[in-house]
Amino acid sequence: MTTHLALENVSKNFGDFVAVRDFNLEVERGEFVSFLGPSGCGKTTTLRMIAGFEMPSTGKITINGNDITNNPPNQRNVGMVFQSYALFPNMTVAQNIGFGLRVRKEKEADIKDRVNEMLATIHMENKANSYPYQLSGGQMQRVALARALAIRPEVLLLDEPLSALDAKIRVSLRAEIRSIQQKLGITAIYVTHDQEEALSLSDRIVVMNVGEMEQVGSPFEVYNFPTTRFVANFVGSLNTAEAEIVDPGKGILNMDGIQLLSSNVLKDKSKGDKVTIAIRPERLSFLAEGKKENVFDGKVENITFLGSVVRVEVTIGTRKFKMDTFNRPSLNLPNIGDAIKATCSDKAVLILKD
Amino acid sequence: MNFLTRLRRFPFWAWFWFILGALYFILPLYATFSFSLSWDPADPFKAYERSFGDSRFWNSFLYSNMLALATILASIILVVPTAYWIRLRLPQARRIVEFLTLMPFVVPAIILVFGMIRIYSTPFTIPFTDIVLMQPLTNFRAGTNILIVAGYMVLSMPYMYRSVDTGMRTVDIRTLTEAAQSLGANWFTIITRVILPNIRSALLSGALLTFAIVVGEVVLASFLGVSAFGPYLFLLGQHRAYEPAALSFVSFLLTWLAMGLIQLVSGGQGQAAGAH
Amino acid sequence: MAQVSNSSGPMQATSWKVWLGVVPFFLFAVLFLLSPSFRLLTASFSAPDGSFTFDNIRQLFTEPLIVNSYRLSIQISAVTALGGGIFGFLLAYSVTVGGLPKPLRSILVTFSGVASNFAGVPLAFAFVATLGRQGFMTAILKDVFNVDMYEAGFNLYSFAGLSLVYMYFQFPLMVLIMAPALDGLKKEWREAAENLGANTTQYWLRIAMPVLLPSILGAMILLFGNAFGAYATAYALTGGRLGLVTIQIGAQIRGDVLYNPGLGYAMAVGMVIIMAVSLGGYSWLQSKTERWLK
Numbered sequence: 001m002t003t004h005l006a007l008e009n010v011s012k013n014f015g016d017f018v019a020v021r022d023f024n025l026e027v028e029r030g031e032f033v034s035f036l037g038p039s040g041c042g043k044t045t046t047l048r049m050i051a052g053f054e055m056p057s058t059g060k061i062t063i064n065g066n067d068i069t070n071n072p073p074n075q076r077n078v079g080m081v082f083q084s085y086a087l088f089p090n091m092t093v094a095q096n097i098g099f100g101l102r103v104r105k106e107k108e109a110d111i112k113d114r115v116n117e118m119l120a121t122i123h124m125e126n127k128a129n130s131y132p133y134q135l136s137g138g139q140m141q142r143v144a145l146a147r148a149l150a151i152r153p154e155v156l157l158l159d160e161p162l163s164a165l166d167a168k169i170r171v172s173l174r175a176e177i178r179s180i181q182q183k184l185g186i187t188a189i190y191v192t193h194d195q196e197e198a199l200s201l202s203d204r205i206v207v208m209n210v211g212e213m214e215q216v217g218s219p220f221e222v223y224n225f226p227t228t229r230f231v232a233n234f235v236g237s238l239n240t241a242e243a244e245i246v247d248p249g250k251g252i253l254n255m256d257g258i259q260l261l262s263s264n265v266l267k268d269k270s271k272g273d274k275v276t277i278a279i280r281p282e283r284l285s286f287l288a289e290g291k292k293e294n295v296f297d298g299k300v301e302n303i304t305f306l307g308s309v310v311r312v313e314v315t316i317g318t319r320k321f322k323m324d325t326f327n328r329p330s331l332n333l334p335n336i337g338d339a340i341k342a343t344c345s346d347k348a349v350l351i352l353k354d
Numbered sequence: 355m356n357f358l359t360r361l362r363r364f365p366f367w368a369w370f371w372f373i374l375g376a377l378y379f380i381l382p383l384y385a386t387f388s389f390s391l392s393w394d395p396a397d398p399f400k401a402y403e404r405s406f407g408d409s410r411f412w413n414s415f416l417y418s419n420m421l422a423l424a425t426i427l428a429s430i431i432l433v434v435p436t437a438y439w440i441r442l443r444l445p446q447a448r449r450i451v452e453f454l455t456l457m458p459f460v461v462p463a464i465i466l467v468f469g470m471i472r473i474y475s476t477p478f479t480i481p482f483t484d485i486v487l488m489q490p491l492t493n494f495r496a497g498t499n500i501l502i503v504a505g506y507m508v509l510s511m512p513y514m515y516r517s518v519d520t521g522m523r524t525v526d527i528r529t530l531t532e533a534a535q536s537l538g539a540n541w542f543t544i545i546t547r548v549i550l551p552n553i554r555s556a557l558l559s560g561a562l563l564t565f566a567i568v569v570g571e572v573v574l575a576s577f578l579g580v581s582a583f584g585p586y587l588f589l590l591g592q593h594r595a596y597e598p599a600a601l602s603f604v605s606f607l608l609t610w611l612a613m614g615l616i617q618l619v620s621g622g623q624g625q626a627a628g629a630h
Numbered sequence: 631m632a633q634v635s636n637s638s639g640p641m642q643a644t645s646w647k648v649w650l651g652v653v654p655f656f657l658f659a660v661l662f663l664l665s666p667s668f669r670l671l672t673a674s675f676s677a678p679d680g681s682f683t684f685d686n687i688r689q690l691f692t693e694p695l696i697v698n699s700y701r702l703s704i705q706i707s708a709v710t711a712l713g714g715g716i717f718g719f720l721l722a723y724s725v726t727v728g729g730l731p732k733p734l735r736s737i738l739v740t741f742s743g744v745a746s747n748f749a750g751v752p753l754a755f756a757f758v759a760t761l762g763r764q765g766f767m768t769a770i771l772k773d774v775f776n777v778d779m780y781e782a783g784f785n786l787y788s789f790a791g792l793s794l795v796y797m798y799f800q801f802p803l804m805v806l807i808m809a810p811a812l813d814g815l816k817k818e819w820r821e822a823a824e825n826l827g828a829n830t831t832q833y834w835l836r837i838a839m840p841v842l843l844p845s846i847l848g849a850m851i852l853l854f855g856n857a858f859g860a861y862a863t864a865y866a867l868t869g870g871r872l873g874l875v876t877i878q879i880g881a882q883i884r885g886d887v888l889y890n891p892g893l894g895y896a897m898a899v900g901m902v903i904i905m906a907v908s909l910g911g912y913s914w915l916q917s918k919t920e921r922w923l924k
Contacts, residue, residue, distance in 0.1 A: 469667055
């Protein structure tokens with residue numbers, strides 16, 4: 001695998017406001033990378049710098065080792081899919097898809113072949129002569145995708161392409177985008193604020209917050225081993241709490257007088273250090289029989305049905321914890337006010353960086 | 355490099371067209387104003403003193419203002435209930451009413467007055483007899499006034515109706531009515547206490563535009579033979595030089611005032627004008 | 631109201647009563663808008679003795695005086711619609727996407743609102759003071775640039791002069807219509823075009839102009855009708871020396887200058903038809919744009 005797209009120390013200031021700070025990323029050919037974060041975290045600004053709509057204040061962007069930092073947008077050969085589709089309203093579907101090739105002055109016959117090929121890829125051969133206003137939102141976004149891919153771009157950029165669509169279409173189009181990307185083997189950068197989208201689509205996720213990279217890793221890593229409190233809260237909904245280290249070697253911690261055991265590395269810490277721990281709601285369970293470590297006494301505060309999952313809020317010590325259990329007919333739920341025992345494995349107790 | 359990009363980004367042509375447009379706007383006004391001051395170097399405002407000292411000016415100007423006021427009131431009484439009823443109960447009449455309110459764009463003032471004179475300068479008779487019910491409207495003062503106010507209502511209808519209808523749409527008049535009804539209000543209370551206060555900025559911009567149209571209007575006024583401000587200014591221009599310039603400048607200021615107030619009440623949405 | 635009587639059920643009794651609410655409006659429209667127009671229409675098919683005839687309509691196309699007045703009106707409307715349209719578009723462009731400071735836009739729109747409503751006698755006088763023989767600009771051109779416009783053949787009371795006066799309310803109307811249309815150009819279209827490799831010229835030729843074209847054409851048609859129906863400005867400026875359709879009709883109302891009342895009515899009807907066609911063209915093009923820009 002070789003580095004295809006690279007951002008080196010890229011920053012962007014708007015006046016005094018720092019939109020993106022010291023962004024470093026190497027993307028391999030064919031990789032699908034998501035920028036995940038809340039609005040205003042700098043993910044779209046970074047994407048627009050790759051597209052050339054914004055100039056980095058400092059740093060360098062390269063594709064295949066060629067510096068494109070100062071290239072105008074129309075000389076970069078990166079395809080972009082916009083949140084608002086941005087289809088040209090005066091052109092048919094086929095004309096939209098062929099636009100990039102036509103301004104490149106390719107032969108009409110070649111353009112026609114390529115357009116048909118792209119129409120087949122998005123399964124819209126029968127809509128070739130429709131105008132954008134005759135299409136649904138999902139269809140429009142598929143055309144926008146085909147239009148961006150038709151120019152055989154080096155990199156495909158997608159700026160929250162699904163956020164204007166209905167929930168059902170969002171899920172099906174998500175799968176379609178991923179399968180087209182894998183089939184063509186194209187390098188893709190995907191901007192989203194939806195953690196589920198990022199987790200399901202990506203090879204790697206870059207979690208961003210207030211202009212900085214919080215964590216870079218595979219969906220598995222980011223979800224299961226968040227390194228910062230922000231990532232823990234933004235990706236999924238973690239229980240977090242402050243604790244004091246009792247024995248770094250054995251992984252023993254003290255949370256308000258309750259003893260916790262963690263199998264996660266504590267080597268750079270020493271006795272008495274304060275740390276933030278995190279436990280995923282689904283890693284906590286009621287089945288405490290026969291266990292000695294990490295068994296906590298709690299009281300049920302609230303029970304919420306979330307469809308396939310039941311969320312129980314319990315008070316452990318002075319803190320509230322969320323517990324998620326799969327909803328099944330045989331489930332034996334406690335009542336509000338019941339005293340219960342909750343437990344988790346030592347692997348589930350994560351130690352966050354800050 | 356930095357200097358060149360800045361030079362490239364300076365919108366030269368945009369400034370060029372803007373300044374040209376600004377000159378086109380301002381030069382005739384400046385010329386009129388400076389000409390109106392040039393009558394007597396010792397007394398630059400002589401033209402204004404003469405104009406405002408003439409009782410015929412005041413008579414015609416007040417008369418035109420009365421016509422404008424009557425037009426505005428009658429338009430509100432006609433348009434508000436109609437627009438309200440169509441929004442609330444009779445959406446199927448929307449197309450035909452909107453079509454009718456746009457018709458004045460198709461029937462300019464000169465044609466309208468032509469047809470009006472043709473119809474209302476003959477007496478009303480009982481059909482198939484010679485029994486006269488009413489003298490022709492153009493034969494007596496009150497009749498002429500009715501005719502000219504009706505004509506002005508027609509000319510201002512596109513603006514008045516659209517303004518009121520847009521106002522009703524933005525405040526969602528149907529929900530307001532249902533809320534008032536559920537609280538036990540009767541129709542009179544609903545119209546006067548709920549509807550009118552909520553569309554007052556729309557009414558005001560419609561009224562001001564009507565004012566701008568009516569006060570200087572000359573076609574209907576001169577063909578129906580009333581001594582309004584428009585015909586007075588026209589006649590003044592036939593045999594005087596400086597007073598017409600002064601009054602032209604004053605009527606520009608009045609139009610400006612009306613439009614400025616519209617901008618103020620409607621939050622900066624420009625109104626497109628129509629037939630002159 | 632046929633569908634009302636056809637409808638069944640308990641709604642039937644209330645259905646026709648609901649229409650009572652709009653009776654005053656329709657009565658007003660019939661009395662002061664429809665019947666005057668309709669009377670002109672019937673009268674245009676009447677011979678002097680009251681019998682039915684097509685002669686008046688036929689004479690519209692044969693009587694030189696009338697043909698010339700239509701030609702003149704169409705010429706001046708077309709010239710000022712085109713000139714005012716292009717100039718107004720460039721102005722609207724400069725304050726929307728042209729990169730001028732934001733406050734200039736509201737200044738221009740307010741001015742346009744005033745100027746598009748400033749017509750008739752005061753406008754004519756203002757131009758006499760500007761471009762008349764003793765006008766302000768005429769004097770400046772003579773004294774500063776040593777150009778005598780009137781010696782060079784210009785005359786304010788001519789076709790060219792009246793066109794300049796009409797422009798004063800034509801291009802502001804264009805600004806008022808085009809400024810919102812130019813706002814309808816989405817920033818993303820430009821970005822998408824650039825992203826796909828297009829340069830600025832290609833963006834304007836292939837996307838922006840085709841998207842705007844129906845609005846531009848529609849607005850120019852509206853400008854055409856706006857000038858075609860104008861009377862007061864032309865009459866105040868030229869006193870009837872330029873034989874526009876409106877001026878001829880005005881003369882005919884004052885006295886039967888055509889020596890055939892029916893012909894006067896036919897002229898009026900011909901004018902209404904031209905106005906109706908332009909308004910129809912405008913709304914057709916408008917609906918086409920709205921469909922695109924929704």
